[in-house]
Amino acid sequence: MNTYLLQVEGMSCSHCVRAVQEAVEELAGTFEVKVDLDKKSVSFQMDDQLQNLETVKLAIEDAGYDVV
Numbered sequence: 482m483n484t485y486l487l488q489v490e491g492m493s494c495s496h497c498v499r500a501v502q503e504a505v506e507e508l509a510g511t512f513e514v515k516v517d518l519d520k521k522s523v524s525f526q527m528d529d530q531l532q533n534l535e536t537v538k539l540a541i542e543d544a545g546y547d548v549v
């Protein structure tokens with residue numbers, strides 16, 4: 482299990498925070514998802530056997546936000 486931190490652009494309110502949170506949480510192999518609106522970031526733990534970073538990035542982008 483590794484900890485990751487991604488910068489996410491486009492979040493402006495608590496609804497956005499929830500959308501990003503859910504997009505990452507619903508993926509297999511992600512845990513302890515925390516979105517920080519002020520820092521424009523999402524941190525999470527990921528089991529690299531079950532999930533990969535590219536899929537997480539795509540899930541966030543599919544939710545309507547940009548991973549930078």
Ligand SMILES: [Cu+2]
Pocket residue numbers: 492493494495496497498
């Ligand atoms: Cu919002």
